[in-house]
Amino acid sequence: MQIAITINLSQAEEAEIAAILGCDVTALNGRLNACSLAATNEYLAMFRGQKTFKRGSDMLEYRLLLLIETTFNGVIPDERTVSSLFQTTLTESRSLIRSVISKYQYQLRGHVERTLCECLSDARRQNNTQHYTVIIKSHNIVDELNKALADIDGSLSSVTKRKGSVSTYEIAPSSYNQLCNKFAVQPNP
Structure with missing residues (x-):
């Protein structure tokens, strides 16, 4: 199934989001599509009852897992990258990555x-x-x-x-x- 969305961003917003995602403005569309795929997969798992979370940290861990698989092409991101995406401190990001690697160790083995x-x-x-x-x-x-x-x-x-x-x-x-x-x-x- 192919899904297309349109987002209206100003040039300043495009530049800001490109900087956060670590790409230039010309590559922004591709990066956002990868993020959108992760978000869509998260929603689909929720809709189907496959992932029901009791804690916010569980949701963040699952969200990072999906980003690793889609946006980061299977490469484990560093703490600064996670901090810029999740608005967390470096220590919180380090803990989040460690939790994801541990909790999803079998699913992430190849990526690690x-x-x-x-x-x-x-x-x-x-x-x-x-x-x-x-x-x-x-x-x-x-x-x-x-x-x-x-x-x-x-x-x-x-x-x-x-x-x-x-x-x-x-x-x-x-x-x-x-x-x-x-x-x-x-x-x-």
Whole structure:
């Protein structure tokens, strides 16, 4: 079924919403369509009695799940992105993401692994004697990487924040290689 809606926005409103969604105005229509798909799925589940919530937090968690599946193309968003969409603090967003990853862990397993694979693919090092570095803007993703390391071998070094940086993390070569092996990622040299 195809559904079409028309929304009248001023140029200022378009610019503001595009900034919130992290895209330019030319891509806004596509981003809003993805958000509309998530919203429509939420309503359809409610209409059919598939998702009846007693708490507001349950509704927010389900809403974020739907956005991950549609708007974010299966990538787990960072806390700042969630904060801009849900009007929450970074701490509240971190908690919301963690709750969604936990509550919908089986449904999101592939999405979480895809996000972790992207992080591992982005990791680089300057030479063979240094740790790999990667920019990770989500504490939850760091936690997921460290959980994976604990599952592989509890003696491996954890993913740690580089001293003096905001969101640059270091991964020891042995840990990096084990993570790449677990998630079938081609390691960077």
